[in-house]
Every structure is written in structure tokens, then in C-alpha cells.
Amino acid sequence: MKIAGTSQLPFPPEKAYDLMQDPAMLALAIPGCNSLEKTGDNEYKLSLKMALASLSGQFEGKVTLTEPNRPYSFKMLVEGTGKIGFVKGEGVIKLSGLGDGISITSAITATGIEFAGDAQIGGSIATVGQRMIDTTSKMMVKQFFKKLEKLGLGAEGTNPEAGGTAGE
Amino acid sequence: MTTTVTKLEKLVGKRIKRKEDPRLITGTATYVEDVKLPELLHAAILRSPHGAANIKSIDISKAAALPGVVAVYTGADILGVGSVVCAADLPGLRKPVHHILAQDRTYFVGHAVAVVVAKDRYVAADGVDLIEVDWQPTQAVTDPEKALAAGAPAVHPEWPDNTAFIHNQEGGDMAQAFADAEVVVKQRIVSQRLIPNPMETRGVVADWKQADKAMTIWTSTQIPHLARSILAGQLGLDENRVRLIAPEVGGGFGSKLNVYPEEALMGFVSMKLQKPVKWIESRRENFQTTIHGRGHVDYLEIAAKRDGTILGLKLKLIQDLGAYHQLLTPAIPTLSVLMMPGLYKFRNISAQVIGVFTNAVPTDAYRGAGRPEATHGIERMVDMLAAEIGMDPAEIRYKNFAGKDDFPFLTAAGLTYDSGDYAATLDKALEMIDYKGLREQQVQARAEGKLMGIGISTYGELCGFGPSPATPAGGWESATVKVEPSGKVTVMTGCSPHGQGQETSFAQIAADELGVPLDDVIVLHGDTSIVQYGIGTFGSRNTAVGGAALFYALQDIREKAKRFGAKMLGVEDGEVVLADGHCTDSNGNSVTFQQIAGAAYRGIVIPTGSEPGLVATRFWEPSNFAYPYGAHIIVSEVDKETGQIEIKRYLAVDDIGNIINPLLVDGQLHGGVAQGLGQALWEHGVYDDDGQLVSGTFMDYAMPRARMMPWIESAHTITPSPVNPLGAKGVGEAGTIGSTPAMVNSVVDALAPLGVRHIDMPMTAGKIWKLMQDSSIQEKKA
Structure with missing residues (x-):
């Protein structure tokens, strides 16, 4: 399944990039994330609760960040397995500086984000319906960037409960 | 004692309401799920989430320790049980050994890996979740044509070409037919995977009595005696000590013309634990593990004279078999070859069937089993030929029908059709629907910019299986x-x-x-x-x-x-x-x-x-099959804005020989037509390239609903079969066989002004809409 889209964050690419490389911030921003522990260079152990239609369950997996090119791009690999199936995804996240949109010489104040990747889903969740998975994944991405925006602006505390459950 | 005897009214031929x-x-009917026994245990099955994977290890310790779990068995435990039986045989057929639980690898999503037996169904399901399998996924292949390509992943490592068999059949002189041909029409036609969904899923209860060495098995099956023979063999039991009960069976459509791994598995569990055990298939399991239907890619070539005389039909049939053979898997496409001449008298056929392994659940008999595919093929080709030479679809059929004096009629495929008068049935259908008037209406409709179509299918079907030499288990x-x-x-x-x-x-x-x-x-x-x-x-x-x-x-x-x-x-x-x-x-x-x-x-x-x-x-035992036939006509209109297909009229004139109960015949036809229209318009079993079944729920697999059905106008001609004393032919599959080509022919006819000559099923609104956008462009360019 292809996943692709765009988003924006109201701060410059350097800040956005650093936020997305910070396990503590990611743990807060990834919907349904219970914990994200660093286990090696650019490798993290992930525990996530996901709900999809009538199915919900815990996923255990890992996240690997590769090909760092601060602040322009990086690659992300996610693998998770749980009682309700497995998820495997791989994608490239590209960041670009945005000005005020009026003057080409204006200072860079925001970040445009472009992501594209492939996800593979198996087990019970794969039978639930591709349309559900498609909309759920889009919603999760939206939630992720919204949360990251709040975190970046300092509007959000570090309450670990704040991640919520994916798909809710 | 002289008595007055009152003449009794004959019941045969009457619309009598069903006693059942x-x-x-x-x-108050008793299905397998209703069977309750003292100390009954319940089983749940761990299934492969991968299309293809090696099993590096299985850890059952957590599942076995769950309170309420009685036992957990994996592939290593069941080696004493016979593998799944395939009764079909073909020269050189490759038969993978399919154990009732996977051994070191799995080759389709849903492949049974382990069974958890517990005091209730819920604990058993929880136990399944606690089994830890170390999977090593490998590349899967689910498209039969991709599976045949060089370098494709091998479904079974011992057969890297993924080819289970190649079956050739020739009749007449094909080279001469093509040499004599003035026109040849070619088309690739797909008959997609379909997922049978009886209202009752499968289910098994097994009850072993050690003292008597006796087994009772309740299972939702169409073949209780054959299933008993096979299960006795798999479990090493005396056939006379196995009692098999098919209680109320909530539909089968061929999907229960089979013996599945779970039946022997429950027998094994009951013998191990000395207790009765029940397994009821969930709907999700039904989608993933009960056989699918169809799965054809047909390359067809029809050779003819410009006057519409058909000379021959050539077929290359690629059958998606799935990952292993269920009871009759490899035999089904050979039935398509037998029926490829349809009702027509041409003398030359040539067919090659390539049976292909894919990482998917096996295909097998599904309502019609091989004949709907064949009928769809010939009936589409006849329409395409008619379009090519500018002949009316009804006229080309009359020109090529076997005549009523030709019976018993030996076909190009080597069958002997028992009786029939094909022209009379088509006459009746054309008259009932006012074909001439409809064609005039169509001219008018087209002038008004409407997309109106008239589709005819004159189908034949072989049924009443059958003489013993033609069946794998006695006919x-x-x-x-x-x-x-x-x-x-x-x-x-x-x-x-x-x-x-x-x-x-x-x-x-x-x-x-x-x-x-x-x-x-x-x-x-x-x-x-x-x-x-x-x-x-x-x-x-x-x-x-x-x-x-x-x-x-x-x-x-x-x-x-x-x-x-x-x-x-x-x-x-x-x-x-x-x-x-x-x-x-x-x-x-x-x-x-x-x-x-x-x-x-x-x-x-x-x-x-x-x-x-x-x-x-x-x-x-009959001396021959019986051969019902009929003419189905569908009038349709395609919405230009949305691609939505509306069935304006559905007419079925069927000749099924003598009729015992017209009410039952109506029911069979209605159900058959619903399943045929399901294939033509909505249903599609889809695997992605990784082997995941992406149409695995009713949300993604479009089962026809009652509200989606047209009113069916039904009539009959009656040509008794000389094969049996009742003169009956058979009606169970007629609706499924006649309806799909009529529907596609109708929609292709509707879209013909846009340059459309063929559409593969299912003809969803989205697909038609896209096609219309393409055609419109072509039209503007032209």
C-alpha cells in the first residue's frame, strides 16, 4: 500500500528535523505510542496501541532512521507485530523551508513536509478493509504532525498519556 | 369388496411449498454449531499472516499455560494424520503434500499452523494470540501469469516453474479451421476469483469413543459418505466405525464439496484428548481458508467465415489453482474445456490448460465449476465475432446452433449432448422480450444519447454427474x-x-x-x-x-x-x-x-x-450426463455520468427437462442468477502482491444484496432428458452459467457506440466510468 502526502509545520526545517529525530518527542507525537526506547544508533524499540474498526491491539516493533540529511530529508523504517497482525513500512520524509509566501526574500519561518512510502500489512488487520486502513493511516499522519506542531511551539507538556490511541 | 377408488392428483409438476x-x-433446525455434547471442548486455529514464510520456531508455552487451555498442537504433532486428499488426477499432475497443520513453512494467508483446544471458544482464541511464531517471510506470488514468468518466487521450492499440470485437448482439425477462416477474433478474458459465502460457515464436531473405537463427526458438508471414507483413511480408522453426520447445512455452492484440514484435525484432537471437540469457522476464516471459485485467465481465438459460420475455437486457459489442491482443484478447468463449444455445431477445438500454483487459497468447484467460465468464453466470443462481421447476436447463434434433429449430438469436445431444441428456446425468449421492438427502441435511445444494451447468452451446461468413469468417486x-x-x-x-x-x-x-x-x-x-x-x-x-x-x-x-x-x-x-x-x-x-x-x-x-x-x-448410474440449456436476455442501461449499470429487464428461458416442482426451480434459478450477476457486476476476490487477501470481509467483498437484484422473468421450454426415467436435466447451476455472459454482453452492447468491445468482470461502476472516459477521448479524436 502506498502512503504519500504533505504537511506543514510553523517553524524552520532545522527545528522540525531535530524534533523528528528526538525519541522523547516522537514518543509523544506518534499516535498510540506507549514507549519509544533508543536501542542503537538511529534504532528505537516501539510499543504502540492501534485500533482499526472492530480490532485493536498492541504492536511491538522497531523504528529505524537512516540516510540522515539534516535538515532536508531522512528515511524511516517501521516494523511492528502484534496479535492482530503485522505492519511494515518504509518511507522518505523530505523537508523544505517556507517563507511568508509573499516575498521571495522573506525569512524562512516554516517547514513544508513531503512524505512517500510503502506499507505492508498482514494478519487480521489486513482483512479489515483496505479503505479503513487507508483512511486510518492518513488520520494517524495528520495527528502526528499536529502533535509535533504543538510540541515544537512548546504548547504541550510532556504528559506521556497525551499520545492517545491511534485510530481513535 | 368392490371399492370406489378416488383418483389422486399428481404432485409431480406442482408448486408445493418446501417441507423443510x-x-x-x-x-429449530440443527446446524453443527447447535450440536452440544457433555464435556465438549472448543478449538481455535492459528493461521499464517504471511502469503509465504518459513517457520523458524513456534513457542506454545504461554498459550499452553493459559488457564482454560487444555492442549495446543502444532505441525510436529499431526504427522500421523493423513494429508489433505485430492481426488482429481491428470497425467503428470504435481500434488503438493498438504498437511492438516503447516510443517516448516506456510504458503498462503490463512494456512493453519497450530490448534488451541480450550474449555470455551474465547479462551481458545486468546490462546491462539499467545502462540509465538518466529516467521521468516519470503516473497509471495499471487497473480497466475506472474507466477509463470521466469524468476517468479516458487510457491513450492521443488517446482520452480509453479506449474502443476499442462492439459491439452484437441478436437477436429484446428489448423484447417484457421486456414479456412475469413475472420479471426481474439480476446483475453478473465474470470476472476470469487469467494463462496454460504450463510453457514464451515464447522466440525468430532467425538471419539475409545472403548468402541468409534468416531462420530458432524460436519457441514455436501458429501457425507465421501467425507467419511476420506476421514477414516486420514485418521486410520475403520470406515464402519466412523459415523459422519451432515446436519442442517446452511448452503455450500461447491465450497462444501470438499474435505478440509479442520475435519481430520478435530478427529485427531478428540482422539488425543478422549473428549468431544468443536470448531466453528469464523467469517474471516471462511474468506481466507475455504476454497475460492473461478480464477481463470483465458486467451481465446475464434475462427469463422464472414457469413457467421464458426469454424473453430482455440483456448489457452491459465488456471490459478492456489497453493495446493483441495478435493477437485485441478479437475475444474478441464470441465471448462469440455463445455467450450457451447451449443454450437463447429467441429474444431484446441485447448491448453495450464494449472498454476499461487500463494493463495485453492480454487475448486463453485456453483457451475468450470462451466460458467467456458460459457462466458464462448458467449463473449460469439458476440465479439458478430460485432466484427456486423451480424445480429441472435442471428449468429441461430446460424451455429446444433439442430434439433442432430441429437444425440457429438460435440467438438467429445461430449454427447442428450437432447435439445436450442432454436425453439431462443425463439421463445426473443418473442417474450420483443427483441425486434427492443432493437428499435435501442436505435431511438442511442439517438437520444442513452447507453442502452441488449445482451443475449444461449448457454449449455453439463450436469447430472454423471457416468462413473467421468467422476472421481462414482457417478x-x-x-x-x-x-x-x-x-x-x-x-x-x-x-x-x-x-x-x-x-x-x-x-x-x-x-x-x-x-x-x-x-x-x-x-x-x-x-x-x-x-x-x-x-x-x-x-x-x-x-x-x-x-x-x-x-x-x-x-x-x-x-x-x-x-x-x-x-x-x-x-x-x-x-x-x-x-x-x-x-x-x-x-x-x-x-x-x-x-x-x-x-x-x-x-x-x-x-x-x-x-x-x-x-x-x-x-x-446414468449412462450419460444431462445437458440443460437456455437463453438469458438482459436489457440494461448505463448511466453516462456515473457508470452505474441498471438492469431494465432480465428474462430467462431455461430448458431443464421435466420439472418436479416449479417453486424449487424458481428458487434455484433466482439464487443462481444472483450469484452469476454477483460475478458479472460486483464480486472480486483480490490478493495483493504480498499474498494478503485484501477482500477479506463483507466491507471489501461485494456480495449481492436482495435490493441489487432485478425482477427475473422466467419461462421454460421442456425437452425431457432421455438419460433418466424422470426426464429431468438439472437446474442448480443454470442461473449462474447463463447470467454472466448475458450481463457482460448487454453492457458491452450498451457501450458499443463508444468503441468498447470487451469488459472484464466485475463491471463495477468505477470501472465502467473509467472506460467511458477513455472511450469518449477516442471518440473525440476519431
Whole structure:
């Protein structure tokens, strides 16, 4: 399944990039994330609760960040397995500086984000319906960037409960 | 004692309501799930989430430790149980050994890996979640054409070309046909994977009694006796100590013409634990692990003269077999070859069938089994040929039909069609629908910019399976008629009806032959301890074969009753007639059938050379298949804005031979048409490239609903089959076979002004809309 889209964050690419490389911030921003522990260079152990239609369950997996090119791009690999199936995804996240949109010489104040990747889903969740998975994944991405925006602006505390459950 | 005998009304031919319905509509029928036994355990099955994977290790410790879990078994435990049986054979056929639980690898999503047995279903399911498998996924392949390509992942490592068999059949002289041809039309036609969904999923209860070395198995099957033979073999049990009961079966459509891993698995579990055990298939499991239907990619070439005379048909058939063979998997596409000439008299065919392994659940018999694919092929090609040479689709059919004087008609595929008058059936259909008027309306509609289509399919079908040499397990059927001392009649049929209504139609036949009220007859089936060996229900055979066996058993009863009657009346054998429930001599003296039954059991007056009792059993095998046929016509309109297809009229004129109960025939046709339109318009079993079944729920697999069905106008011509004494042909699959090409022909006709010449099924609104955008562009460019 292809996943692709765009988003924006109201701060410059350097800040956005650093936020997305910070396990503590990611743990807060990834919907349904219970914990994200660093286990090696650019490798993290992930525990996530996901709900999809009538199915919900815990996923255990890992996240690997590769090909760092601060602040322009990086690659992300996610693998998770749980009682309700497995998820495997791989994608490239590209960041670009945005000005005020009026003057080409204006200072860079925001970040445009472009992501594209492939996800593979198996087990019970794969039978639930591709349309559900498609909309759920889009919603999760939206939630992720919204949360990251709040975190970046300092509007959000570090309450670990704040991640919520994916798909809710 | 001269008596007045009242003439009884014949029941055969009457619309009689089904005797089985009261229990069904009051919810008192017993399905496998309703079987409750003391100390019954419940099983749940861990299934592969991967299309292809190696199993590096399985850890069952957490599952086994869960309170309420009684046992957990994996592939290592079941090696003493026989593998899944494939009864079909072809020269050089490669048969993978499919164990009832996976060994070191899995090759389709849903492949059973382990079974958890627990005190209830929920604990068993929780136990499944606690099994830890170290999977090593490998590359899967699910598209049969991709599986044939060089370098494709091998479904079974020992056969890297993924080819299970290649089957060739030639008839006539194809090279000459193509040399003589003035026009050749070619088309790739896909008959997509379909997922059978009976209202009742599969289910098994197994109950082993060690002291008697006896096994009772309740299973939702169409073939109780064959299933018993196979399961006794798999479990190493004596066949006579295995009792198999098919209780109420909530639909099968071919998907239960099979013996699945779970049946032997439950037998194994019950023997291990010395307790009864139940497994009920969930709907999700049904989608993933019960056989699928169709799965054809056909490359067809039709050779003809410009005047519409068909000279020959060439077929390359790529059959998606799935990952292993279920009971009849490899045989199904060979039926397509047999039916590829349809109703037409051309003499030359050439077919190559390539059976391909894919990482998917096996395909097997699904309502029509091979014949819908064949009919779709020939009926589409005939329409495309007609379009190519500018001939009317009805006219080209008349030109090529086997004539009514050609019967018995030997086809190019080597079958001998029993009887028919194809032109008469099409005449009736064209007249009923006012074909000429419709074509005029269509000209008008097109002028107004409307996309109106008229689609004809004149289908033929082979059924009443069948002569024994043509079937893998005996093509006969059995019947016992047991008359009780009171004259009440019990019929035991080797068929295993599950919705077809033979408890009613067989009672009609028995009541007529014996002159007893309908209510005096009951029909038993589906329990191997009650019913003599039988073959089962499939291939539209119940009436044509099982009904014929019953007819002959009834004749034996009649003969014996007449001898008793003659003795009771004090006249010679042969001086009495048995009619209207009375045995009457030439003086008008008579005894009733019930009095005869009483005397036969009382045992005081016994005709010379006869014996007490009034029971007869017959095993009867037909000398040939029966060949029903018909003409289905669909008038449709395609919405230009949305691509939505509206069926304006559906007309079916079917010739199914003599009709026992028109109400049952209507029901079979309606259901068949619904399943055929399901394939034509909505249903599609889809695997992604990784082997995930992405149409694995009713949200993603478009089952037809009642509101999506058109009104079906139905009529018949009647050409009795000479093959059996009832003159019946078969109707179980006719609707499925006739409807799909009629639907596609109709929509292609509607879109013909846009340059459309073929559409593959399912013709969803989205697909039609996209096609119209393309065509519109072509039209503008032209």
C-alpha cells in the first residue's frame, strides 16, 4: 500500500528535523505510542496501541532512521507485530523551508513536509478493509504532525498519556 | 369388496411449498454449531499472516499455560494424520503434500499452523494470540501469469516453474479451421476469483469413543459418505466405525464439496484428548481458508467465415489453482474445456490448460465449476465475432446452433449432448422480450444519447454427474424406500440436499408412485449410520441421478406391493393394477397400499417366492450426463455520468427437462442468477502482491444484496432428458452459467457506440466510468 502526502509545520526545517529525530518527542507525537526506547544508533524499540474498526491491539516493533540529511530529508523504517497482525513500512520524509509566501526574500519561518512510502500489512488487520486502513493511516499522519506542531511551539507538556490511541 | 377408488392428483409438476421450511423459519433446525455434547471442548486455529514464510520456531508455552487451555498442537504433532486428499488426477499432475497443520513453512494467508483446544471458544482464541511464531517471510506470488514468468518466487521450492499440470485437448482439425477462416477474433478474458459465502460457515464436531473405537463427526458438508471414507483413511480408522453426520447445512455452492484440514484435525484432537471437540469457522476464516471459485485467465481465438459460420475455437486457459489442491482443484478447468463449444455445431477445438500454483487459497468447484467460465468464453466470443462481421447476436447463434434433429449430438469436445431444441428456446425468449421492438427502441435511445444494451447468452451446461468413469468417486446415486407397517414411507437418499429442497421434491415423486399423501413421506439424508452409501450433492445431480435411483426403488416397492395385493385379493400376479393408493383386480376389488404394508409385515399371507417386509434399495448410474440449456436476455442501461449499470429487464428461458416442482426451480434459478450477476457486476476476490487477501470481509467483498437484484422473468421450454426415467436435466447451476455472459454482453452492447468491445468482470461502476472516459477521448479524436 502506498502512503504519500504533505504537511506543514510553523517553524524552520532545522527545528522540525531535530524534533523528528528526538525519541522523547516522537514518543509523544506518534499516535498510540506507549514507549519509544533508543536501542542503537538511529534504532528505537516501539510499543504502540492501534485500533482499526472492530480490532485493536498492541504492536511491538522497531523504528529505524537512516540516510540522515539534516535538515532536508531522512528515511524511516517501521516494523511492528502484534496479535492482530503485522505492519511494515518504509518511507522518505523530505523537508523544505517556507517563507511568508509573499516575498521571495522573506525569512524562512516554516517547514513544508513531503512524505512517500510503502506499507505492508498482514494478519487480521489486513482483512479489515483496505479503505479503513487507508483512511486510518492518513488520520494517524495528520495527528502526528499536529502533535509535533504543538510540541515544537512548546504548547504541550510532556504528559506521556497525551499520545492517545491511534485510530481513535 | 368392490371399492370406489378416488383418483389422486399428481404432485409431480406442482408448486408445493418446501417441507423443510418450517424448521428453518422457526429457528429449530440443527446446524453443527447447535450440536452440544457433555464435556465438549472448543478449538481455535492459528493461521499464517504471511502469503509465504518459513517457520523458524513456534513457542506454545504461554498459550499452553493459559488457564482454560487444555492442549495446543502444532505441525510436529499431526504427522500421523493423513494429508489433505485430492481426488482429481491428470497425467503428470504435481500434488503438493498438504498437511492438516503447516510443517516448516506456510504458503498462503490463512494456512493453519497450530490448534488451541480450550474449555470455551474465547479462551481458545486468546490462546491462539499467545502462540509465538518466529516467521521468516519470503516473497509471495499471487497473480497466475506472474507466477509463470521466469524468476517468479516458487510457491513450492521443488517446482520452480509453479506449474502443476499442462492439459491439452484437441478436437477436429484446428489448423484447417484457421486456414479456412475469413475472420479471426481474439480476446483475453478473465474470470476472476470469487469467494463462496454460504450463510453457514464451515464447522466440525468430532467425538471419539475409545472403548468402541468409534468416531462420530458432524460436519457441514455436501458429501457425507465421501467425507467419511476420506476421514477414516486420514485418521486410520475403520470406515464402519466412523459415523459422519451432515446436519442442517446452511448452503455450500461447491465450497462444501470438499474435505478440509479442520475435519481430520478435530478427529485427531478428540482422539488425543478422549473428549468431544468443536470448531466453528469464523467469517474471516471462511474468506481466507475455504476454497475460492473461478480464477481463470483465458486467451481465446475464434475462427469463422464472414457469413457467421464458426469454424473453430482455440483456448489457452491459465488456471490459478492456489497453493495446493483441495478435493477437485485441478479437475475444474478441464470441465471448462469440455463445455467450450457451447451449443454450437463447429467441429474444431484446441485447448491448453495450464494449472498454476499461487500463494493463495485453492480454487475448486463453485456453483457451475468450470462451466460458467467456458460459457462466458464462448458467449463473449460469439458476440465479439458478430460485432466484427456486423451480424445480429441472435442471428449468429441461430446460424451455429446444433439442430434439433442432430441429437444425440457429438460435440467438438467429445461430449454427447442428450437432447435439445436450442432454436425453439431462443425463439421463445426473443418473442417474450420483443427483441425486434427492443432493437428499435435501442436505435431511438442511442439517438437520444442513452447507453442502452441488449445482451443475449444461449448457454449449455453439463450436469447430472454423471457416468462413473467421468467422476472421481462414482457417478451413481442411491435410494432406499422403507415402507412402515402403517404404510408411512421413509425415503433415504444418498444425495445430501442442503437448500435444494429434495425433502419436498423426492416426497412428491414417492407420493405419486405409491399413491400416498405427501405428508406420509419423509426424506432422510446426510447421516452415514442411517443412509446407505451415497455420493452427495453437486453438479446439479440430485434429481437427475438421485431422483432416478429413488424412482427405481419405488418401482421395486410397487412390484412387491402388487404381488402382496394380488395374493390378498386371491388373484394371480399380474392381474392387478396399483394406482391411486390401491391395488385393484379386474373385478374392481381392491386393497389399500396401507393394508398391503400391514400384511407385508404381519407375515401371514406371503406371495410365493416373496418375503416379508416392504423395503427396497437401488443404486443407479446414468449412462450419460444431462445437458440443460437456455437463453438469458438482459436489457440494461448505463448511466453516462456515473457508470452505474441498471438492469431494465432480465428474462430467462431455461430448458431443464421435466420439472418436479416449479417453486424449487424458481428458487434455484433466482439464487443462481444472483450469484452469476454477483460475478458479472460486483464480486472480486483480490490478493495483493504480498499474498494478503485484501477482500477479506463483507466491507471489501461485494456480495449481492436482495435490493441489487432485478425482477427475473422466467419461462421454460421442456425437452425431457432421455438419460433418466424422470426426464429431468438439472437446474442448480443454470442461473449462474447463463447470467454472466448475458450481463457482460448487454453492457458491452450498451457501450458499443463508444468503441468498447470487451469488459472484464466485475463491471463495477468505477470501472465502467473509467472506460467511458477513455472511450469518449477516442471518440473525440476519431
